Amino acid sequence: MTFIAKPKVSHPGLPKNKLGLTSRDYEGVVSTLCAGCGHDSVTAALIQAVFELDIEPHMLAKMSGIGCSSKTPAYFVSQAHGFNSVHGRMPSVTTGANAANRDLMYIGVSGDGDSLSIGVGQFVHAIRRNLNMCYVIENNGVYGLTKGQFSASADIGSLPKKGMPNQQEPIDPVSTALSLGATYIARSFSGDKEQLVPLLKGALLHSGFSLVDVISPCVTFNDHEGSTKSYAHTRQFYNHVVNVDYIHPSEEIKASYAEGEAMPIHLHGGDTIILRKVDGGYDPTSRAAAFKYLRERFNAGEITTGLLYVNEAREEMHELMGNSDTPLSKIPLDELNPGKEELKKIQNRYR
Amino acid sequence: MTFIAKPKVSHPGLPKNKLGLTSRDYEGVVSTLCAGCGHDSVTAALIQAVFELDIEPHMLAKMSGIGCSSKTPAYFVSQAHGFNSVHGRMPSVTTGANAANRDLMYIGVSGDGDSLSIGVGQFVHAIRRNLNMCYVIENNGVYGLTKGQFSASADIGSLPKKGMPNQQEPIDPVSTALSLGATYIARSFSGDKEQLVPLLKGALLHSGFSLVDVISPCVTFNDHEGSTKSYAHTRQFYNHVVNVDYIHPSEEIKASYAEGEAMPIHLHGGDTIILRKVDGGYDPTSRAAAFKYLRERFNAGEITTGLLYVNEAREEMHELMGNSDTPLSKIPLDELNPGKEELKKIQNRYR
Amino acid sequence: MATVNDVVIKIGTVNGTGSASANGLLRKSIFRMGVPVVGKNYFPSNIQGLPTWYEIRVTGDGYQSRSNRVDVMVAMNAQTYAKDLADVATGGWLIYDSTWPRSRQLDRDDIMVMGIPFSRMCNEHFDGARARILMKNIAYVGAIAALLDIDLDIITSLIEETYAAKQKLIVSNMEAIRLGYDYAMEHYSCPLPMRVEKMDATEGHIVIDGNTAAGLGCVYAGATVGAWYPITPSTSLMDAFRDFCLMYRHEPETDKRTYCIIQAEDELAAIGMVLGANWMGARSFTPTSGPGISLMSEFIGFAYYAEIPAVIFNVQRTGPSTGMPTRTQQCDIVSCAYASHGDTMHVLLFPGDPAECFDMAVQAFDLAERLQTPIMVLSDLDIGMNDWMVPELEWNDDYVPDRGKVLDAEELEKMEQFYRYLDVDGDGIPYRTLPGVHPKGAYFTRGSGHTKLGAYTENSDDYQDVVDRLLVKWETTRTLVPEAEIRYSAFNKAAILTLGSGDGACKEALDRLEAQNVGLNYCRVKAFPFTDAVRDFIEKHDVVYVVEQNRDAQLRTLLINDIDADQNKLVSLLHYNGMPIHAGFVVEGVLAEIAKGRAA
Amino acid sequence: MATVNDVVIKIGTVNGTGSASANGLLRKSIFRMGVPVVGKNYFPSNIQGLPTWYEIRVTGDGYQSRSNRVDVMVAMNAQTYAKDLADVATGGWLIYDSTWPRSRQLDRDDIMVMGIPFSRMCNEHFDGARARILMKNIAYVGAIAALLDIDLDIITSLIEETYAAKQKLIVSNMEAIRLGYDYAMEHYSCPLPMRVEKMDATEGHIVIDGNTAAGLGCVYAGATVGAWYPITPSTSLMDAFRDFCLMYRHEPETDKRTYCIIQAEDELAAIGMVLGANWMGARSFTPTSGPGISLMSEFIGFAYYAEIPAVIFNVQRTGPSTGMPTRTQQCDIVSCAYASHGDTMHVLLFPGDPAECFDMAVQAFDLAERLQTPIMVLSDLDIGMNDWMVPELEWNDDYVPDRGKVLDAEELEKMEQFYRYLDVDGDGIPYRTLPGVHPKGAYFTRGSGHTKLGAYTENSDDYQDVVDRLLVKWETTRTLVPEAEIRYSAFNKAAILTLGSGDGACKEALDRLEAQNVGLNYCRVKAFPFTDAVRDFIEKHDVVYVVEQNRDAQLRTLLINDIDADQNKLVSLLHYNGMPIHAGFVVEGVLAEIAKGRAA
């Protein structure tokens, strides 16, 4: 959503990935978001993640709804198709696209308004299907694009720029996803690229639905004192429980980790991620325990971040259905057609 | 939704409530559901609950969406207004009605399709507002009225009458409501009136959003072997953790209860309910603990029932907003109108 | 009045009691005698316990609509006995279950009432409540066979086919047939003067419902992604698609599925999935009914503007709102044509019978991809769920699907730069690319303002350029949609114009009017936008009776709006009580207008 | 060409830089000089950093629409300098910030370009980045004041009023005004030949936007429940309602709220809440825009059929789909009139300016309750968010709200039995009851088939009875909606017909055409269905130019469909590029038609 195409200058010194591309090749058009908007940092992290994962740009599909956050797919990987749908309905479009072509990698970028208000039904059901996608919520507690109304993720007591504090129970995407059985659940902060990039990489490689809830402050409408989604508040109450490292398949898993401190998770595609627990007591493979922990830390005012739950065992949508490995969109139509003779035969039942 | 008006025969021997009405006065038209449908038992339990609570029939509003379950408001309390809205949208209509008149008691009857598929967004947000209503889900794991498709509450592995077992993660209304902060959450079974009636009474009296998730078997499409929402399966895996007794305000709370075994909960309106824990370790006042317990019992194959969570502290929608105690619909329009002089004054700012 | 092969049989039962297979048996045996039939279901929006009817019109003339008459009523439902009795035409017959006595008041002098103790007989001969109920149904088939002279051998072979694997059931079914048959033969003079006689008018035909045919059409069109939310009366369309996919759509080596059916969480999601899949290059569709269209309308407008193919089947039911879900109407014409806010117009196809549901399913996918826009197939409950005799479905193995203007990797490689919304060919249809094919094909799909190059815009001229080009596409569309069915005779200055399921009733009416020396020409439109032939047709006549099944003359509205049809010529005949239209309504309507002074 | 009080000033800035208050100050000071003004905002769908414009038309003649001309351009945004330069009319002026040098290519010979070093001056005089940016805006107001001869005293008093509580800000603002003012006086010959001069034409008027006026109207109508989901350009309507409620709607004793605003989770929920509240007897409304209407359509059809009052404000924006959210159009006319599947028709009101937004808000609630149906007020971005000079809003304290046919407890007590959908009075409007009033009032509200008694039905006659009665109600509606504004002169056989925000441009065009000896009559419809006067009006003319702001001639469609207006008379003039329509478009359109041989 911009008028200005970024000039493509070649920087010979830039590092290249396996495909011979530089991170510049994963950029999009110039952002038109407010200077300092958290969403732009998420964009940068996404660019870094797909660059580092050596993803072919055109094998990526960038999906979104409507909102400042939903504009961001224009700001990364210009050589990937993008689909800026209607407000709150990105999950269904992604479901259909994925049903048609399971070979692409799907990144959905959404906002807290887009996902938790108008779009919460589709969000819930994409989780239920274990749709193979990386779902990023750029969570700022407000509707940025319509100028600052509270969203459903606003915390009780959070102050708006003017007016009364929010009184309604927030919807926390992480605990909602936990209660619904999402298979990769992370929370992070746009201001912490070091944590965010590996979480995104794990999410992209995870087979099934991966949620990355990123606190991404809105500098224009929700970054003041009293806001619980501001840069300052998030930094202050940040509680980082599980680090994740991404190990490239070609790399050896060098260290061996003491039980309870780090655990390797082998992903479907052959990749591995290593979880390092900062809080030894936390178990990111138990829905029951994770929920309880998160709730307790929430009550204590903390924002728990990191890879909070992962379940590699559950099959994603196509596997659950027993669908062809060939993308449905690539099967020639004449192979799908039973032909003239069959049509004759089958009609016997209608006589 | 029936053609036959029930004959009003007077039964002089029937017990009367404080209003001098018999349970017959709380009936509706003859049900047109299938013989044996769980929903009819829920209707009976509702009739008993409102009769025993001495509710004036016309001070009740009966709300529903679309489905076999959503037809049931026609089958109880003919002297109450009913609103059979569109599929999945009962919560919003109830929100508006309640906003307009907080004096009525709102019973919403919905199905698992109505509430967890098309209607899940409205379900979630009614909880978020702590809308003062009693929300009953007649949960049968299928779409009855459209002839037996799986609903979102169908369990993994549950068998349909014909075809493949369900593969998708179920949405459990109870744990979803817990993750969202509903303030009264119960689960019961249409086949257990003794448990169900007091749970409904508590739900009706609770100030705020009360959910009663009732497993209500569909005899026509989902009561066969292999179904996890059948009468047989439910009876077999039934795990009743918290009983509730309703104490009429006029009655004295006679016994004193040992800590951990029973606890009185004082409701807003002056009523009291007594929770009796069957499983001493269960804490129905902690969201974190309740979730963990439910998840663990679910993994063990059990269906946990009873009053599973209650929070009397949180204010319902009108209180949160600071709204007038007088129903808004009853304030005469001329009191709402600032008048000619004010209009003159206020326009100075537009010059 | 003795008649042959012109009789209407109506059977009243209670739903949930399994009468459907008995009724099917009866209908099929007549069909196998070579006699055309029409089968209509009138069922409640309920699962069990309420009245339901099945009506079989035996029509040697091969008419396709219902008749508004009942000759032989089988009143198996005590609850509706009085109504059923009243419905029988003078001179007709009523059969009831005489196991229980019947009140004397419930009688008519002008018809013949026949009691047959179905329940008693079945209770004596069969064990178990369920079997007794089911066999009672089969028994009335036997009785009707005797009364109408239906070939018992055909019935027998049908039963044998059906229960080929269950020998026991063949025996019991045949026994039940015999019970009814013998009782009727013994107590009444069989056959009745209205009876069935073998003929040779069903060769090359089948009896099928439109939803089944449409589902089959989707398989043949190569649709792979079906997304839907259950709603009456469209549900059986997806059921059929699934059933045929189970037969035909598994990879031979792996047995994996080459289709993907997603039961969406609601209609908003269903259409979103369809758009996602079509955008990705799969042929994808959704069946729904009125309420679903309302819910889909935001996305339909998106697809119009972002130019994404989609196929939507709207099996219309009686509106507005929830309306009567098990009754028919053609009431969503305007709401589909202009679905969504803003300036939008959508292509509609109007199948007239199940055979056209099959054909148009295929055409819909071709048009959707050719035109890059949603195509809505407007069927209705009458076509979708009733049993129509139609010519055998045909398939040409030379069929080449029209994928429209899709650039492949090679073409993209050769291009300097791809622009999504350029009108390269002057037909208003731009080129598109599929994701995952080539990095040069990438563009940003959006429902917000865009230039012809595909960039975001808030500039007035750039915006207008694109929406004006959509009008060019609309005119191209007019040349590609299926042509109307037109029957001309140079002499008639008046005509009937209809659409969809109005066809049968109108054609029968034409014959009847002709017999009264009222000659009329005929046009059945098959698509919106309307073709030039439709425009010409209206221009050539002084009066055009527009026959449609809705209250608000929605087709007439489109005719005026789309092709500026002369409002003074278009006289509406509107049938909208939820029952399928019948010829009598049209005949009376036309005659009444003529009586008022309207030209024939 | 020296002119007085006929000049268009356009200011180009970057959004998010706080120019709104400076622009408001400029507009208000001209207004306080007694000179009519029109203020238009052209802003991007973005929060910060993109180009935005404010346009002030100084119109001594009191015209209400924009002019398509720019006389004085203040080009503060370097990014759009080239475009802004190109937009100035020959003979006009362009002011730019000469702090930074400007490329020689960017020049025109036919206008006068004036550089004023706003940034440099402000950087010298003020501290802090924010203050410098804001003061730069105020400084250009000072410069324009000098150039156009705007009264400095008025500017001073406006600044004093605004910052009454913040003395410091008064000083700095006045300083900034002085900087611009003095620089202009010193470097350019002030005033310009196009200038502003005091007159007396704003007495009894205000300048207000339509959303504010509509929000105020809802307060005066006694609305208590507002439910909404934010969407541009309707958001400020609910903001206004909230602001006025904060002023006027608290119980004196308890300070508790006598209103309830619910930010819904989406538009489907918003309309559901509105129906629930109205059903319960509260006056309830929702503001939205096109996409919201699409999402509400299922419920709108429900309300039509179940007969529930509702008030919906649709502040239209450019469609289809997301379209251009910050541009205007009248493109939802058809989709609102026939929203939802099935046979439905909805009452629409078309305010022509903010004053009518206020009045029609009140009328909408009265009509909704009288007619028991949704009333949609179709405003648009131009009316809703721009600054219009209108007569002061009036209120009559004798106003008695029309609650329609609502039975109270006493009446119910006396009745034998209450039936919800009986046409007791023959006007097609049944009686209703409110929950909680009396047990005898209870009935079951449903969107499924129902009889006139209120019972569920699947019976054809009972169903049809109710939908036919709704047509009777529609005819009653026609007699109750606001009458069109009509200007007749017996001599003209041609006329202009428009709606809503087309009013200003059309009236101005009438004057201009008159000046060219082309006399035309005028009709501005204010509601759908159309009144008899509209029917008469069209009948009396040979040609009616239908001026509307959409591509597909939607108003024309309704005129033909609703009152069978003669299609041959209705000639469309369509303006749909997202900018508000202007008189020149209408004048040229009419003249072009006349040139083609069309009657004047």
Ligand SMILES: Cc1ncc(C[n+]2csc(CCOP(=O)(O)OP(=O)(O)O)c2C)c(N)n1
């Ligand atoms: C159907 C519909 N309703 C309302 C809108 C207006 N709208 C645009 S974005 C938005 C909210 C965006 O909030 P969020 O998703 O949190 O994104 P953010 O701007 O905060 O990143 C709304 C309400 C719309 N575009 N479509």
Ligand SMILES: Cc1ncc(C[n+]2csc(CCOP(=O)(O)OP(=O)(O)O)c2C)c(N)n1
């Ligand atoms: C918009 C819309 N879509 C679909 C339907 C069709 N429909 C009616 S009821 C129903 C599902 C009902 O399931 P549930 O809520 O579980 O109720 P049950 O019949 O099982 O009690 C559906 C899909 C509808 N009425 N409206």
Ligand code: SF4
């Ligand atoms: S308004 Fe907020 S969310 Fe939107 S771009 Fe600006 S800072 Fe980001």
Ligand code: SF4
């Ligand atoms: S279909 Fe199932 S849910 Fe519906 S009435 Fe019958 S038993 Fe009950």
Ligand SMILES: [Mg+2]
């Ligand atoms: Mg947000």
Ligand SMILES: [Mg+2]
């Ligand atoms: Mg159900």
